[in-house]
Amino acid sequence: MMPFDPSKVISKQCAGIKPSGIRKFFDMLDGMKDVISLTVGQPDFVTPWKIREAGIESIEQGKTYYTSNSGLPALREEISSYLERSFALSYDAERELLVTIGGSEAVDLAARALLDPGDEVILHYPNYVCYEPLCRMCGAKVVPIVTTERENFKVTPEALRAVITPKTKLLILSYPNNPTGGIMERADLEAIADVIRDTGIVVLSDEIYAELTYGSRHVSFGSLPGMKERTVVCSGFSKAFAMTGWRLGYVAAPAPILSAIRKIHQYAIMCAPTASQFAGLAAMREGQEAMHEMIAEYDRRRKLTLSELAKIGLSCYEPKGAFYVFPDISRFGLSSQEFASRLINEARAAVVPGDAFGESGEGYIRISYAYSVGHIKEGIARMGRFLSTL
Amino acid sequence: MKNELLKLLENDARLTAEELAVMLSKETGDIKKMIGDYEKDGVILGYKTLVDWDKTATEHVNALIELHVSPQPDRGFDQIAEKICRYPEVDSLYLMSGGFDFAVMLEGKTMKEVALFVVQKLAPLDSVISTATHFVLKKYKDKGVVYEKPREDERSNCL
Structure with missing residues (x-):
């Protein structure tokens, strides 16, 4: 044998x-x-206790079922209005939002929904570690941009232009950034938008630290004029509400991309944990x-x-x-x-x-x-x- | 900003003026002056350490005494309150709404000591009508601090 x-x-x-x-x-x-x-x-x-309590109560009340694949409708409504209120993002709760198991799943889903073998993904470094492996699992090739302290760890339009090829499918922006603490301000993002406006490049914007900025309010790439159609926003509750262990995040994207994302999530995950979703609902309503x-x-x-x-x-x-x-x-x-x-x-x-x-x-x-x-x-x-x- | 300084100090009185200045984006001198003014105006009344005496060998009891008193014609409750405050055994004194007038928080070494204080000092006061003594059996939370072992940092390392 x-x-x-x-x-x-x-x-x-x-x-x-x-x-x-x-x-x-x-x-x-x-x-x-x-x-x-x-x-x-x-x-x-x-x-925060109010959030924990809502999670506990949902279990006490026997809310132990699957929710819809996209997540509790009430939670999606709250996320939608929160994104609008906080970052001038307009994503429809029904067709353009999906609740995930943390921001990481959102990134994974977006990569899988968008990337084919041979596609190129532009990724800035130094950066959090999940993006490259997840893109490579899709057979895509990661093309690095190195950001420097001298340029406040920002992606510059020059650096971006230099690495775009006909194979470039996706640009990943991860700001506010782990590990550098760098941010991209409105003018920085507008310069990036100008570079990609006439290309077919999609932007995956991981905004998990969006609430944690000091001195200025985070600007979301998807809120720039004309950019929503090509932007997938990944975010979650972990950092802003101190909810890492609940594993609760979300992804917002134009309907055709979101429905592709939903397809994968539906087969791989079914839905985010229900108790976490009820806790997230309390975070949105009472956690500010x-x-x-x-x-x-x-x-x-x-x-x-x-x-x-x-x-x-x-x-x-x-x-x-x-x-x-x-x-x-x-x-x-x-x-x-x-x-x-x-x-x-x-x-x-x-x-x-x-x-x-x-x-x-x-x-x-x-x-x-x-x-x-x-x-x-x-x-x-x-x-x-x-x-x-x- | 002013409240922020007070909140920080209320939470940790050991923060130095220099650290507070850094955290609040102020000059150290300004912070020192603000704290000085608070002390002068009686906004900041003191700096104390929260001790869990149960973890020491020292004998220690706390009690809550309900007092019914008859207020004085001119001075209401103030005169009797001033008198009660003078006793070092009295930790806190509050005028209350509801079923009784004063809540007196006492600290003593033993239950007997506290009981005797009530009987010998508080009860005989002119305007005191009645007293009821409640001993604290166990403290779970005091001044916003939960009495428990310091938590270990159980967060897993992740990037």
Whole structure:
């Protein structure tokens, strides 16, 4: 009998995806109790009680059924009016919105609905890690644009023009950005819109951090004149409402794209968890005040983090969104990985090495300020002691 | 902005003027002056530490005393209130609506000590008509702080 080898049955598409290098680093970190970590990419707030209560009540009342594939109609109505109110986006609750399992599913669905093998996807780096593997699973080729600190980590029209080819199908914009904290303002987005206006390029705009901007309101690409028809907006409840574990997001797109997306979601997922959807409904209806309090707190921590970093001689680009700072550590002569490992071993503080977000993140570290003020101060103080030994 | 400063201090009185200035985009000197003014005006009355005495070896009890009093013709409840406030055993004193007049929060070492204080000091006061003593058996939440072990950070690491 021929021996069966399960390691030989993985599809070429999947086998071609590199395992996340950062996992090993995190696994090492998880085993250490005395390390002050500034690594976590999710809110430290517990979901506001009103929202949790609505989720619990829905279970108590026995609302344990599937909802419609697109999600509770009431929730879609609320999301639709929220998008209109907050970001001047106009997506019809019935035909142009779908509730997903977090923003990540929204990105996956959009990629699968839009990409054919051989298509090119333009993606800016440094960036969150999910886009490239999800596009590659569709057989698409990822074409990188490197954003720089000098240009506030923005995608410029020049850089975009340089990589567009007849095969370009999709441009992914992920702003406010993880890990850089960079944002794209209206004029920046308009310049991008001008470049693609006469092309067939679709834009996937991941706006999961849209509520977390400091000093200016997030501008959604889909709200620019003429851009809605080619824009898929992916977002969710995780960051704004501190609801990561509920896995609740949504995707908004013109009806023909949305119905393609719905087809995949219907077969792969059926619907987002019902209790989470009821919690999301409460978030939309009653969660705004709690959300604004959390955002104000992130902003205060952001300022404190920058000030504490400046004190230890690590001044950096002022992030305008998300909850990360991304300082340049290249002048210390260590790679990001070396820096992060030695920081743990020698000073018991942890940050994420920048190369986890693509090669262009080399020379940087990501510091999350989704932590209490005391925790942030202690972590940066330890980093300061480490820097003084270099 | 003013309320924001007070809210931050109410939540954590140990924040330094320098840290507050950074977080509120102000000058350190301005923050110091604002805090000074609040203290002078009696808006900020003090800075205390929330202690869970049950976790220490120190004996400690809290009690709520309901007081019925007859108000004075000219000064209403104020005169008797001022008198009660002077006792260091009295932690808080509130004039209440509803079934009784004053809520007196007492702190003492033992139940006996608290009971004796009520019997010997509060009850004999001229305008006090009656008292009812309720001892706190367990604190679950005080001043907005839930009495529990500090939570461990259970968030998983993800990018």
